[in-house]
Amino acid sequence: MGEIEIRPITRAEAVDYLRVLPFANGLPNWEPAPAVWHGGPEAWPRPRRPADERQLLSWVDEVMADNYHPQAAFVDGELVGGSAMLSLAITAPGLRPVPLGGVTATGVLPTHRRRGLLRGMMQAMFDEAHARGEPLGALSASEGGIYGRFGFSPATMRVRWELDRGEAAFLDSEPPPGSLRLVDAATARLAWPEIHAQIRQRRVGELTPQPDQWAGLTDDAATADGPMRYLVHHDPQGRLDGVANFRLPWSRVPEHAGTLIVEGLQAVSSDAYRAMWMLLTDFDLTRKIVAPSRPTDEPLRWLLRNPRAMRITRQSDNLWLRILDLPNALIARAYDSTADLTIAVDADPMCPGNAGVWHLAVTPEGATCTRTDARPDLTLDVQTLGSLYLGGMSAAVLAAAGRIRPHRSDAVGDLARIFHTDPEPFNSFGF
Numbered sequence: 448m449g450e451i452e453i454r455p456i457t458r459a460e461a462v463d464y465l466r467v468l469p470f471a472n473g474l475p476n477w478e479p480a481p482a483v484w485h486g487g488p489e490a491w492p493r494p495r496r497p498a499d500e501r502q503l504l505s506w507v508d509e510v511m512a513d514n515y516h517p518q519a520a521f522v523d524g525e526l527v528g529g530s531a532m533l534s535l536a537i538t539a540p541g542l543r544p545v546p547l548g549g550v551t552a553t554g555v556l557p558t559h560r561r562r563g564l565l566r567g568m569m570q571a572m573f574d575e576a577h578a579r580g581e582p583l584g585a586l587s588a589s590e591g592g593i594y595g596r597f598g599f600s601p602a603t604m605r606v607r608w609e610l611d612r613g614e615a616a617f618l619d620s621e622p623p624p625g626s627l628r629l630v631d632a633a634t635a636r637l638a639w640p641e642i643h644a645q646i647r648q649r650r651v652g653e654l655t656p657q658p659d660q661w662a663g664l665t666d667d668a669a670t671a672d673g674p675m676r677y678l679v680h681h682d683p684q685g686r687l688d689g690v691a692n693f694r695l696p697w698s699r700v701p702e703h704a705g706t707l708i709v710e711g712l713q714a715v716s717s718d719a720y721r722a723m724w725m726l727l728t729d730f731d732l733t734r735k736i737v738a739p740s741r742p743t744d745e746p747l748r749w750l751l752r753n754p755r756a757m758r759i760t761r762q763s764d765n766l767w768l769r770i771l772d773l774p775n776a777l778i779a780r781a782y783d784s785t786a787d788l789t790i791a792v793d794a795d796p797m798c799p800g801n802a803g804v805w806h807l808a809v810t811p812e813g814a815t816c817t818r819t820d821a822r823p824d825l826t827l828d829v830q831t832l833g834s835l836y837l838g839g840m841s842a843a844v845l846a847a848a849g850r851i852r853p854h855r856s857d858a859v860g861d862l863a864r865i866f867h868t869d870p871e872p873f874n875s876f877g878f
């Protein structure tokens with residue numbers, strides 16, 4: 448194919464790097480399935496025009512920022528592929544922030560695909576993240592079949608659910624104390640970071656927001672999907688304790704009319720949570736409520752008189768995790784109970800330091816993870832450990848699939864007991 452070079456880009460190469468990324472060059476960058484998650488009349492993501500030079504230039508500062516680590520693939524000197532890792536933190540079990548390299552902005556030109564360019568960039572990004580002291584990598588997968596080979600595996604899930612307004616009676620119909628207010632986008636842009644900072648300290652799986660995370664919230668009604676509306680809740684003392692974004696899509700298609708789409712809702716008190724859902728599930732002139740990306744353990748179900756009314760219509764993997772530095776990853780999280788477990792990890796060619804037999808000891812003072820010659824209690828591969836890490840995936844189910852091979856009868860039970868997280872891990876946005 449020509450001479451291949453994989454390396455970080457310079458500032459002068461940033462526009463060429465951006466030009467090869469599907470989101471910038473107008474080519475598909477996500478499988479079409481998520482379109483139907485959102486309901487409403489429009490296919491999503493919508494086709495875009497390739498970004499012009501001015502737009503490309505406007506993104507240069509972002510890709511050259513200190514926490515953004517782009518890699519590119521050159522063939523005979525021409526930049527034909529790009530990917531990047533963002534330095535982030537994820538809330539790990541024990542509600543501890545753990546450094547994480549988030550793979551983002553990835554694309555190889557269609558003319559140069561399937562020749563190992565992404566693999567080369569991935570290896571370079573893993574090595575750099577390891578050197579920066581990020582024991583974890585993560586991504587949202589555009590397609591389910593690509594990233595397992597690089598050691599990533601689903602660690603959080605998300606669901607889309609629907610509720611007919613006529614079935615949304617609450618067990619307790621008394622409105623909770625506090626106040627609800629519809630606000631403009633500028634107010635919502637301030638409310639979201641304030642609430643999310645608290646959510647990150649309460650929910651395993653949540654990630655550091657980007658500086659412009661909520662910058663796109665707008666009052667502009669000129670979108671085909673219909674404008675976004677914003678709701679906040681304050682407790683009786685006037686403290687902000689909840690925020691939600693919702694849309695009322697416009698459509699000429701009768702079956703799409705009257706749907707209220709809840710794009711995001713976060714609350715730091717159960718009163719705020721119940722108050723916001725009571726309003727959003729009984730909005731005048733609507734018939735159906737759709738929430739496209741929510742945790743599977745949504746408490747709303749338990750607030751309803753008819754818990755079956757909240758129908759999960761889709762379920763998918765959300766965040767994929769990759770253990771880059773096994774001992775540092777395992778001691779960075781907390782565990783539910785004391786443990787003394789010897790874990791054998793299969794060969795891991797992209798992160799060879801992960802392979803071998805590890806002794807994980809958890810005492811009230813903390814966890815240690817050291818190499819050992821002892822006979823392992825169980826064997827697994829690094830992907831399986833990535834799925835277990837946040838505590839959202841069942842060790843028993845992974846063992847039933849043969850992904851964990853126990854060498855003593857209660858080894859899987861012990862693994863399940865110490866890794867489990869409740870409520871389940873969830874990331875309310877990706878990167």
Ligand SMILES: CC(=O)SCCNC(=O)CCNC(=O)[C@H](O)C(C)(C)COP(=O)(O)OP(=O)(O)OC[C@H]1O[C@@H](n2cnc3c(N)ncnc32)[C@H](O)[C@@H]1OP(=O)(O)O
Binds near residue numbers: 550560561562563592
């Ligand atoms: C994390 C994110 O950013 S999600 C966005 C990812 N971007 C996209 O999906 C945009 C469209 N696709 C692309 O640009 C490219 O196809 C990429 C980036 C997905 C892959 O780049 P390539 O350079 O072709 O990947 P590379 O040749 O290194 O492939 C490595 C392996 O993955 C496999 N692979 C690559 N793409 C796919 C795919 N779409 N489906 C299944 N397998 C795939 C290859 O066959 C190869 O397999 P092997 O290890 O058994 O040999």
